[in-house]
Amino acid sequence: MLNTLEPQPCETDALSPRLQRSTGSARVVMRRKADGTTALADLAQQGCAKAMLPRVHAPVPEVVFLNTAGGVTGGDSLSYRLDLEAGAQATGATQTAERTYRSSAGTGEMRVHLTLGSGARLDWLPQETILFDGSATRRCTEVEMAADATLLWCETLVFGRAAMGEALSRFAFRDDRQVRRDGKLVLWEPLTLDATHLAPRACLGGARAIATVAFLAPDAEAARDTVRRLAPEGVDWAVSAWDGKLVLRAFAPDAQPLKHALAQVLHVLREGASLPRVWQL
Numbered sequence: 001m002l003n004t005l006e007p008q009p010c011e012t013d014a015l016s017p018r019l020q021r022s023t024g025s026a027r028v029v030m031r032r033k034a035d036g037t038t039a040l041a042d043l044a045q046q047g048c049a050k051a052m053l054p055r056v057h058a059p060v061p062e063v064v065f066l067n068t069a070g071g072v073t074g075g076d077s078l079s080y081r082l083d084l085e086a087g088a089q090a091t092g093a094t095q096t097a098e099r100t101y102r103s104s105a106g107t108g109e110m111r112v113h114l115t116l117g118s119g120a121r122l123d124w125l126p127q128e129t130i131l132f133d134g135s136a137t138r139r140c141t142e143v144e145m146a147a148d149a150t151l152l153w154c155e156t157l158v159f160g161r162a163a164m165g166e167a168l169s170r171f172a173f174r175d176d177r178q179v180r181r182d183g184k185l186v187l188w189e190p191l192t193l194d195a196t197h198l199a200p201r202a203c204l205g206g207a208r209a210i211a212t213v214a215f216l217a218p219d220a221e222a223a224r225d226t227v228r229r230l231a232p233e234g235v236d237w238a239v240s241a242w243d244g245k246l247v248l249r250a251f252a253p254d255a256q257p258l259k260h261a262l263a264q265v266l267h268v269l270r271e272g273a274s275l276p277r278v279w280q281l
Contacts, residue, residue, distance in 0.1 A: 021075035021106075024049030028063050032087035041085065049078055052095075054277060059089075062276050065126075066095035072110060074103025074136050079111040082124075086117035086146075093276040094126040097158070100173070102134030107172075110139040116149035125266065125276055128156035128209070128255060131171050138174045147182035148218065152269050154262060156211040158255045159198060168195050179216065187214060187245060207236075207251040209258045215246040215269050227265055235261045 024047030031041035038061055045051055048069040056062050065080045072078055082092050092114070100108055116122050124143075131137070145151055155177070160166035172194050179187035189212070197203040204210065215223065224241035227248060231237050234257050237250035248265060252258035263275060 021073070021077070022048045022067075022069035023077045024067065024069070025079035025081070026051040026065055027081040027083070028053075029083045029085065030061065030063070030088045030090045031085045032089075038084075038088045038090055049080065051080075056277065058274065060091055060123075060273065061089075062091045062093060064093050064095050064276070064278055067098065071099035071101045072108035072137060073101040074108055075106035076108045077111075078109070079113075081113040082122070083115045084117055084120040084122050084149075087119045088117065089121045091123040091125060091276055093278050095278050097127045098129045099132060100129065100135040100137040100171075101132050103136040106136070108135070108137045110137065112139070112141040114141070114143045114145075114151075116143070116145035116151060118146040119148055120146065121150040121152075123152040123266075123270060125152070125154050125279070127279065128158045128259070130158045130161065131168065131173055133160065133166060133168045134170055136172045138176075140176045141178070143179040144183075145179065145181050145216065149181075150217040151179065151214070152266070153179075153214045153216075154211065154266060155213075156209065156255070156258065156262070157193075158209045159204075160208065162208055162254055168198060170195055177212075179214070181216065181244075186216070186243070187247075204251065207253060209252045209255040211248075211250045211258055211262055213246075213248040213250075213262065213265055213269075216244060218244055220244050220246040223269060226268055230261070230264050230268070232257070232261045232264075237261075 026045040026049040028051045029042035030038050033039050048067055050066050052064045067078055160168045175191040177189040199206055221241040224239055228239045235250055235252045239248045
C-alpha cells in the first residue's frame with residue numbers, strides 16, 4: 001500500500017569485482033558573521049571531489065563543487081555536503097554538468113547532503129546531470145532544514161548527447177530526494193528510470209531533458225501564478241503549490257530551451273539575483 005512506504009537512508013551498493021575507481025567527498029560550512037554577511041567557516045575535501053568559493057560581486061556567496069574525475073561510472077563514489085548555520089545565505093552549484101558514463105561493473109554512487117539552520121537560505125542549483133548509454137547510477141540527496149529556513153532547488157536530467165545523435169538504449173538511474181523541515185518529511189521524490197521509460201507518453205513522452213524546481217519557504221505559494229505564466233513554447237511544465245512548497249516539473253525535447261526557461265523561473269524565485277557564474281547560457 002502506498003501509505004506504508006517510508007523513505008530509506010541511502011545505502012552504497014556492494015561492488016564486485018573491486019576495480020580501480022574514483023572516490024571523493026567535499027564538505028563546506030557557511031556561517032553568518034556579525035555584520036550580516038555570510039563567510040566560509042570550514043572546508044574539507046578529499047579525492048576527486050573539490051569545493052571552491054569564487055569571488056563574486058554579489059551579497060550572497062557562491063559555493064561551487066566539482067568532480068575532477070570528469071564524470072561518474074560504475075563503482076565511483078562522490079559525496080558533496082553543504083551546511084548553512086543559522087542566518088547564513090549561499091548559492092550552491094556544480095562547476096559543470098555531471099556525466100554518468102557507461103558502466104562495466106557496479107553502480108556509480110552520488111550523495112548530496114544539505115543542512116539549513118534557522119533563518120538560513122540556500123539556493124541549490126547544480127548544473128544538469130547527463131546520462132550516457134550503458135550508465136548505471138544511483139543518487140541520493142537529503143536536505144534537513146529549520147522551520148523558518150528557505151530552500152530553492154533545481155535539478156535537471158538530460159538523456160544522452162543530442163548534438164552527437166546519441167540515443168539511450170540501455171541505462172539505469174535511481175534518484176532519491178528527501179527534504180525534512182523541522183524534522184518532518186515534507187518532500188520525498190523517489191525516481192527510477194531506464195530506457196523503457198523514455199518513449200511512452202505516460203512516462204517521458206520522448207523528452208530529452210526534464211527538470212524539477214522545488215521552492216520551500218513560508219510564502220512559497222504566493223509565487224505560483226507568476227511562475228505558471230512563464231511557461232514558454234516548446235517546454236511542457238506544471239506548477240503546484242501547497243503547505244509552504246512550490247514544485248515545478250518540466251519536460252523538453254532538448255536541454256538548451258529547458259535551461260533558458262529555468263533561468264526565467266530562477267530569476268523570479270531569486271528575486272532578480274543573477275544565476276551562478278558557472279551557468280553557461
